[in-house]
Amino acid sequence: GAGVSQSPSNKVTEKGKDVELRCDPISGHTALYWYRQSLGQGLEFLIYFQGNSAPDKSGLPSDRFSAERTGGSVSTLTIQRTQQEDSAVYLCASSLFGLGGMDNSPLHFGNGTRLTVT
């Protein structure tokens, strides 16, 4: 069975350009998360999806960041007018959301997209 797939694995872009990052979660996983990890730092929560809706967008750093999820599956994270401080690894995770919280629902991560803004 395939795991969480993210593309591209690496992206170099010029400051001011828009980028789109893609996440294919594990089939059947209803919960999807985006995190950001800067060099030597921990994981910074960005946004959470349950199905196609995003009950928690509190981690999005600015209005340049947006995300959507369609068909309860693929998600895209879009960063508009990229800045150098956006350079980081963007990690996507999915989980099989069940009643009782994390009990049966550890997060399954992709290997991330390394974004470099020059």
Next chain:
Amino acid sequence: SQKIEQNSEALNIQEGKTATLTCNYTNYSPAYLQWYRQDPGRGPVFLLLIRENEKEKRKERLKVTFDTTLKQSLFHITASQPADSATYLCALDPSGGYQKVTFGTGTKLQVIP
């Protein structure tokens, strides 16, 4: 404010010894706590989960303790091997409502042959 703290300095231990990593948290009442392993260039991989009403959980050479009074979890790797070298992250879920999983910054473990 809510905070999850892990030893920011790397932990170096000799092969065969027991590695002990610490996760402390403040202003949380987590229902669950998880530990993940992260290798360079890869996403974190789930290792163990422990519930707030459990004191200890074991899986092969791994052991996790959870003290909600001290607000601390300890993660032990017994008979450590060089292949155990990685960064280890603890993660908290404050409730069973939905999983806003928050991660600590991780501790880098180096097992020296």
